[in-house]
Structure formats: structure tokens, C-alpha cells
Amino acid sequence: MASAPPLRIWLYSALLVAGILALISLPRWSPWRKPDHAIADHTHQFLDAPSTDGKLRVLGLGSSLLWAATPPALAQVAMPGIDWMRMTKPSAGMGYLEPSLEIIEQNPPDILIIEANLLLPDQNDTTMDELRQDFMLAAKTIVYRITGNAGLVVPPQAYVALVDQREPAQCNAIPSYMRRHVTLNNAANVQTMFNNTAVNRQLTDRLQRLAQRGVRIVVLELRRSELVEQFIMQKKQEWLFRLRQALPPSHHIHYLTSPTYAQQDLYCDGSHMNAAGAHLFALWWAAQLQQLRDER
Structure with missing residues (x-):
């Protein structure tokens, strides 16, 4: 029968685990860490920068659907007279975009684009997601240093939180024979999301206050592929009806719906656009922003 490890081994192990957790937690709660606020800081920089040549300042907040549909290369599309970020x-849900709302209330853009999915309840535990993210970053950095790859230090969380500003969304290729199956599975998951009938009333109230101050609010419904939209239609429309009741259209509050594309090869999974889908969407989106500018 194997003997139990000496007590000191258990003590050393506990101290090691505590040390690792302390190192992971230190950047999060240290006084020199930026409040998460990397995103709020980025929003602050955009809204504080002086407008050039009277350009219309348009700020968008959204989920991964907006990330996939508007990669950084969108900025290269001709949008004269518009500063877009x-x-x-x-x-879904506001999650760690919440701190940006305080910045927006202090220094609002000309137009605030908010994806409808953000008005759903949060779909995950933001704090646990951030802790998992910190653990992965710390673990990778330790591995790089142990293996001698000193130059491969994992970027700080400020970069991770802003990765959508620097890189396009990754789209994993799905074999054509599996595409329909994957798309329908994704549709079932999306429908579950809309089963929750709640609307974030705290957020709708904040948007109402911004609208009363003259900020133009555009609620953007980013439609998925035609196959997914058909699958989720009833539940989604019921939720959108409740959203319009909570945030009625008005002179300063508008609803905008993106086109529905039947081609499945424009999407990674039936929801998130791939490069071809994003290119097609960019033409429509640039036209919408120009129209918003002309209507000002």
C-alpha cells in the first residue's frame, strides 16, 4: 500500500497554487491596472479626439456578429464625412461593454449604433470569463519563458480585450457536407437565446435618456443566414416586439435591419459572416452610414 506524501509536500503545493493565483489576480486588482476597461479607455479616446472636417462621429457596440461583419478592413471602404469605430x-448582452456607456453618456457620439443582441440578458458570467482569460494568458507566458521563447510573451489583457479592433474574426472552414448540420445546430442554440423573454430595461432607459439629449440611436438587427432566420423566426420576432415596446421608435431612435443572404457560403456557421460575407455586407453598411449622415 502506497504511503501518503509527507505533509510538507501538501503545504508546498498549496503555497504554489496560492502564488499562481496571486500572480494572476495581481494585474486585475492592482492600483495601476486600467479600469476594463481597455474598452472604455478606447471608447474614451475615440470620443475625445477632435473631429476632423466636421465628420459625423459614429460609434457601434455589438456582439461577435458585428465583429465578423465589420472587420478592420472596413475602414478602408470609402466613407467620406464619417468617423466610424x-x-x-x-x-449577447452588454457584459464588459457596460463601462463604455458611462463614457458615452459623458461625451456622446453623433450616432450610437447598438446591435439588438446587446439588449438581451447577458449570456455568460463576465467575471469568470475574465478570470479564465487571465489564467490562460499567465499560463502561456510562463510556458514561453520556460521554453526560452522570451520574445513570445503573451500580450496583456488590454490587447486581448481590443483584439476585435486589430484582427478580423476567425472563421473555421466547415466541409460542405457538414455545413447544413452545423448551421441547424447553431440555429437551435440561437433560438434558445431568444426563449428568454427579458429585455435589458436598464439599458433601454439609458438609451432613452441619450435620445432625449439629441443623440441618434440606431438599433441594428444583424440577420443571420436565411436558413437560420427561418428556424428562429417566431421566437426572435416575439422578442423584437417586446424590445420595440420597451424602446419605441421615435425621432431619435431608429431600427435598422440588415439584408438576409440566402447563400450559406457567406457564413462560417450560419450566423457569423466569413470574409466574402463581410465584403458584401460592407457595401450595404457604408451606404447606410452615408444615408445617416445625409439625414442629419
């Missing part, structure tokens, strides 16, 4: 997060 967007911040996104992986799933």
Missing part, C-alpha cells in the same frame, strides 16, 4: 464582445 465599433467595439464588440463575444456573446
Whole structure:
């Protein structure tokens, strides 16, 4: 029968684990860490920068659907008279985009684009997601240093939180024979999201206050592929009806719906656009922004 490890081994192990957790937690709660606020800081920089030549300042907040549909290369599309920036997060609900609202209330853009999915309840635990992210970053950095790859230090969280501003969304290729199956599975998951009938009333109230101050609010419904939209139609329309009741259209509050594309090869999974889909969307989106500018 194997003997139990000496007590000191358990003590050393506990101290090691505590040390690792302390190192992971230190950047999060240290006084020199920026408040998350990387995103809020980025929003602050955009809104504080002086407008050039009277350009219309348009800020977008959205989920991964907006990230996939508007990669950084969109900025290369001709949009004269418009300063455009967007911040996104992986799933529905405001999550860690919340701090940006305080910045927006202090220094609002001319137009605030908010993807409808953000008005759903948060779909995950933001704090746990951030802790998992910190753990992965710390672990990778330790591995790089142990293996001698000193130059391969994992970027700080400020970069990770803003990765959508620097890189396009990754789209994993799905074999054509599996595409329909994957798309329908994704549709079922999306429908579950709309089963929750709640609307973020705190957010609708904040948007109402911004509208009363003269900020133009555009609620953007980013439509998925035709196959997914058909699958989720009933539940989604019921939720959108409740959203319009909570945030009625008005002179300063508008609803905008993107085109529905039947081609499945424009999407990674039936929801997130690939490069071809984003290119097609960019033409429509640039025209919408120009129209918003002309209507000012």
C-alpha cells in the first residue's frame, strides 16, 4: 500500500497554487491596472479626439456578429464625412461593454449604433470569463519563458480585450457536407437565446435618456443566414416586439435591419459572416452610414 506524501509536500503545493493565483489576480486588482476597461479607455479616446472636417462621429457596440461583419478592413471602404469605430464582445448582452456607456453618456457620439443582441440578458458570467482569460494568458507566458521563447510573451489583457479592433474574426472552414448540420445546430442554440423573454430595461432607459439629449440611436438587427432566420423566426420576432415596446421608435431612435443572404457560403456557421460575407455586407453598411449622415 502506497504511503501518503509527507505533509510538507501538501503545504508546498498549496503555497504554489496560492502564488499562481496571486500572480494572476495581481494585474486585475492592482492600483495601476486600467479600469476594463481597455474598452472604455478606447471608447474614451475615440470620443475625445477632435473631429476632423466636421465628420459625423459614429460609434457601434455589438456582439461577435458585428465583429465578423465589420472587420478592420472596413475602414478602408470609402466613407467620406464619417468617423466610424465599433467595439464588440463575444456573446449577447452588454457584459464588459457596460463601462463604455458611462463614457458615452459623458461625451456622446453623433450616432450610437447598438446591435439588438446587446439588449438581451447577458449570456455568460463576465467575471469568470475574465478570470479564465487571465489564467490562460499567465499560463502561456510562463510556458514561453520556460521554453526560452522570451520574445513570445503573451500580450496583456488590454490587447486581448481590443483584439476585435486589430484582427478580423476567425472563421473555421466547415466541409460542405457538414455545413447544413452545423448551421441547424447553431440555429437551435440561437433560438434558445431568444426563449428568454427579458429585455435589458436598464439599458433601454439609458438609451432613452441619450435620445432625449439629441443623440441618434440606431438599433441594428444583424440577420443571420436565411436558413437560420427561418428556424428562429417566431421566437426572435416575439422578442423584437417586446424590445420595440420597451424602446419605441421615435425621432431619435431608429431600427435598422440588415439584408438576409440566402447563400450559406457567406457564413462560417450560419450566423457569423466569413470574409466574402463581410465584403458584401460592407457595401450595404457604408451606404447606410452615408444615408445617416445625409439625414442629419
